[in-house]
Amino acid sequence: AQKITQTQPGMFVQEKEAVTLDCTYDTSDPSYGLFWYKQPSSGEMIFLIYQGSYDQQNATEGRYSLNFQKARKSANLVISASQLGDSAMYFCAMREGHYGGSQGNLIFGKGTKLSVKP
Amino acid sequence: KAGVTQTPRYLIKTRGQQVTLSCSPISGHRSVSWYQQTPGQGLQFLFEYFSETQRNKGNFPGRFSGRQFSNSRSEMNVSTLELGDSALYLCASSLLSGTSVYNEQFFGPGTRLTVL
Numbered sequence: 001a002q003k004i005t006q007t008q009p010g011m012f013v014q015e016k017e018a019v020t021l022d023c024t025y026d027t028s029d030p031s032y033g034l035f036w037y038k039q040p041s042s043g044e045m046i047f048l049i050y051q052g053s054y055d056q057q058n059a060t061e062g063r064y065s066l067n068f069q070k071a072r073k074s075a076n077l078v079i080s081a082s083q084l085g086d087s088a089m090y091f092c093a094m095r096e097g098h099y100g101g102s103q104g105n106l107i108f109g110k111g112t113k114l115s116v117k118p
Numbered sequence: 119k120a121g122v123t124q125t126p127r128y129l130i131k132t133r134g135q136q137v138t139l140s141c142s143p144i145s146g147h148r149s150v151s152w153y154q155q156t157p158g159q160g161l162q163f164l165f166e167y168f169s170e171t172q173r174n175k176g177n178f179p180g181r182f183s184g185r186q187f188s189n190s191r192s193e194m195n196v197s198t199l200e201l202g203d204s205a206l207y208l209c210a211s212s213l214l215s216g217t218s219v220y221n222e223q224f225f226g227p228g229t230r231l232t233v234l
Contacts, residue, residue: 033219043206045225052220091161095219105151105174106210106223108161 003027004092004109012115013082020067021077021112023092031097034075035106036066039089048090051075079114087116120145122211122226130232136197139229143190143211149173150192151223152184155206164207167192168215196231204233 005024013019025034036048051059051066059066067076079086092109123142131137143150152164163176167186184194190211196203207230210223 031219033221035222037225043208043228043230045208045210047222047224050220050222095221097219105163105166105176106153107163108153110160 002109003107004094006092006109006112008112009110010113010115012117013079015084015116015118016081018078018080019082019114021079021090021092021114023075023077023109025073025075025092025094027073027094027096029096033095034066034068035093035095036064036075036077037091037093037108038086039091039111041088045091049077082116084116084118087114089113122209122224124207124209124226124229126229127227128230128232130234131199132234133199133201135199136195137199137231139194139196139207139209139231141192141194141209141211141226143192143209144224147211147213147224148190149212149215149221150186150190151210151212152192152194153208153210154178155208155228156202156204161208164194166215173215199233201233204231206230 003026032053034051038046049061049064051068058068063080065078089111091111093106125140149168151166155161165175166173170186181197186192206228208228209226212223214221
């Protein structure tokens, strides 16, 4: 079974509007971390935001926020006020704790390609 | 502070050859992880080295190997190249090994390998 699922292969958003990128995850480990990365066409993975499984509040970093719904096992990324430079692939990833079986490696979803229209 | 560097950035090889990729982590980082990214399989974990020891290994054949030097620089080697090895190989460094759920990994720009 897929541990990280991103159901939107591609999305379009108008410049200056907000957009939500979906991510659901699957783990039986009570301790885990969720990450979002941005990958421009240049290839480098850029860390955006992190949410820990025990964090009470949703993480925010500038224009990025993470809508964490633990019971639903979802960790959606919200980008407010989209900019042309936000056009890129976005990956959701998870690191499990000791009981998850993945030995602490980052597990990535397939990604969502976001295109921002002027 | 310099980021993660990877050399070479682009590489073209033919089937049956071998290749060595290099990764220099951020200064002070002792963990280096390698990932393979392909359009079909996405991002897949290859292995992690911490303090010159391989800590974890993904589900890849033995043709894929790596090592880490005392200065934390890491090399990845692929022997007997196959067409399916064409991919973007990403290296990531971190302060800690992958035992902490919050262990931010900083990625390099990757090496794009094409096997003809």
